[in-house]
Amino acid sequence: GENVEQHPSTLSVQEGDSAVIKCTYSDSASNYFPWYKQELGKRPQLIIDIRSNVGEKKDQRIAVTLNKTAKHFSLHITETQPEDSAVYFCAARSLNQGGKLIFGQGTELSVKP
Amino acid sequence: KAGVTQTPRYLIKTRGQQVTLSCSPISGHRSVSWYQQTPGQGLQFLFEYFSETQRNKGNFPGRFSGRQFSNSRSEMNVSTLELGDSALYLCASRTRQGGSYEQYFGPGTRLTVT
Numbered sequence: 001g002e003n004v005e006q007h008p009s010t011l012s013v014q015e016g017d018s019a020v021i022k023c024t025y026s027d028s029a030s031n032y033f034p035w036y037k038q039e040l041g042k043r044p045q046l047i048i049d050i051r052s053n054v055g056e057k058k059d060q061r062i063a064v065t066l067n068k069t070a071k072h073f074s075l076h077i078t079e080t081q082p083e084d085s086a087v088y089f090c091a092a093r094s095l096n097q098g099g100k101l102i103f104g105q106g107t108e109l110s111v112k113p
Numbered sequence: 114k115a116g117v118t119q120t121p122r123y124l125i126k127t128r129g130q131q132v133t134l135s136c137s138p139i140s141g142h143r144s145v146s147w148y149q150q151t152p153g154q155g156l157q158f159l160f161e162y163f164s165e166t167q168r169n170k171g172n173f174p175g176r177f178s179g180r181q182f183s184n185s186r187s188e189m190n191v192s193t194l195e196l197g198d199s200a201l202y203l204c205a206s207r208t209r210q211g212g213s214y215e216q217y218f219g220p221g222t223r224l225t226v227t
Contacts, residue, residue, distance in 0.1 A: 032214040043117075043203065043218040044156070051214075089156060093214055098169045099146040099207055101216065103156040 002027045004092050006104025014112055019077045021107045023090035026071070032093040033073050034101070035064060039086045047088075048075070080111045114140050117206050117219035125225045131192040134222045138185050138206030144168075145187040146216060147179060150201040159202075162187050163209065191224075199226045 003026040013019050025033075034049035050057045050064045050073065057064050061080075066073040077084055087108050091101040118137045126132050138145050146169075147159040158171040162181035179189040185206075191198055201223050205216040 034215070036218075043220045046215060046217060049215065091156075098163070099144050099161045099205070099214075099216060100158045100169045100171070101146075101148075101156075102158070103148075105155045 002092075002094060002102045004090060004102050004104040006090050006107060008107060009105065010108045010110070012110045012112065013080050015080060015082060017080055019080050019084070019109055021075045021088055021090070021109070022072065023074070023104050024072050025092040025102070027092065027094045028071065029095040030071075030092040031095050033064070033066060034091050035075050036089045036091065037086045038089065044089060082111050082113050085109055085111045117204060117217055119204055119219040119222050121222060122220065123223045125227065126194050127227055128194055128196060130194050131190065132194060132224060133188055133190045134202055134224075136187045136189075136204035136219055138187070139217060142206035142208045143185050144207045144209050145181060145185065146205045146207075147187070147189050148203045148205065149173075150203055150221070156203070159189065194226045196226050199224060
């Protein structure tokens, strides 16, 4: 069935370093891949997304890359700041599945000052 | 625009009871999806409603149900509550216009079943 694997489950970096979170999806019909940031006690917040017809998308310090052949996509955060500390979730949407998102298990990112 | 709102924010129920949660989408958004978030299972899709019709359903028992009203507001109901139903229930809305897939989440309802 549909599945999204996310790694690592925890990630600790020093302020200013880069952070990379990787996800792999199982359904080759997946065509939309959002990333959400969830701070403690808050709602998941959409931070960036990519469609299957694009290989890379960037928004200031964050970028997402997609490799459709490998069914793999990644979130890259550069020049990390303490306020980037949160749980990050990747997700995938399959064609003809409406708004159904399949989520990865989440990565707890800690940015140490 | 105001964001997605959910009521109530917190609920404590006992096993066997039933509960109704409410979600008001962003103005103009006609699609509402519901998710269950737990530490063990992560974020899992419950169902999606559009134009008052259920469009998609996740792998949850029939005790979980929902509906959508003509103003796009949605409710979900859980009957015969079990301890394992304790979770954060999130709803998300999207416009569906212009081929948009972006979903925006509400703050969630924290349900505790004792």
